[in-house]
Amino acid sequence: MSTVMASLKRIAVLILALLLLAGCIVIEYETPPPRADGGIEQFDSRSRESNPGLENGSAELKVHFLDVGQGDSILIQFPDGRNMLVDAGGNDDAATVVNYLKKTGVERVDYLVGTHPHEDHIGSMDTVINEFQIGEVIMPEVTSTTRTFRDVLEAIDRKGLRIRPARAGMIILEEGQLVARVLSPGGEGYDKLNDYSAVIRLTCGKVSFLLTGDAEALAEREILASGAAIKADVLKVGHHGSNTSTTAAFLKAVGPKYAVISVGVGNDYGHPHRAVLDRLKKQGVEILRTDKQGTVLFTTDGNVLSYTTEKQLTPGKNGT
């Protein structure tokens, strides 16, 4: 570089610094928008509520319920560009999860949560750990003997990471209008791994999400008894809509407007169970299902909440 160029650059930096000091320039940081090939654009926009002031993609919280068939995987994009992934689908979902994160612009998973050690929740977590930069890993302090679980631990170990144990009362983050708090597990010595599910309440301003993993009636009772705030606009229905979960008392206390059921087409378990769907309908909750609508994306600025779905429901064919 010539000395003339260097001194010009130095003067430019000086002017910029003076302008900044004088408060003449405000530098805005924006979260990277999804890439053009992101698939987001193909989403059904008819179901999106009108919020024209929020189309610039900044200062919004995005919660993606990925269609991973029979399993769970939820991507949360915070307004400042950080990301959280709650579960990573089953063993066969590695490409689905990794490709979705990449096309959404995710390079680093700041908070990686494995709700509990079942294969349909942590199956592809080892691949996520290997493919992305990872911040914190958060899981309940319980183990399984499966190869799937061991592979997750070995991937964590290879990266030199350690695991923050998920327990009721733990705060994952609390910054400004954003709070992510763990509501369960509240105890130990449970018989079933589902009872250890990390249940997370995520709040952005006036809007809340309740992510329940596979928590069943026992955990729901313990959460209610704990007295923790559990009201939420969006409920990720526990255990894929199994009748083991979403008890009437719990559902009433959460009082969601939307219920997301993460479930596989034609699964062998009859998920979601009719009784759960009936309980949701009775309470007037709008049901969104990944088996019928594909990936579901919620967006909020802390006041207005809207959603888009990957596929449209065909009335009379796959309506809930």
Place this chain on the structure above:
Amino acid sequence: MFIIDRFEKDWVILEYGRKTFHLPRQLVPPEAGEGDVLKITVSLDADAAAKLKEDVRMLASRLFEK
């Protein structure tokens, strides 16, 4: 090794390597729990197969045009 990953309704979900598959719950000892390892031995039931073969042969022989 066949490791029990979880139970779902009438099924046991077994992990074999990194693949999972289903086994009817009634085939598994009732005391089995998540994380337990199953020893599985498989044998042929020649009598049952012979009976099925004969049954279907008789049904088919009525239906095929001579």
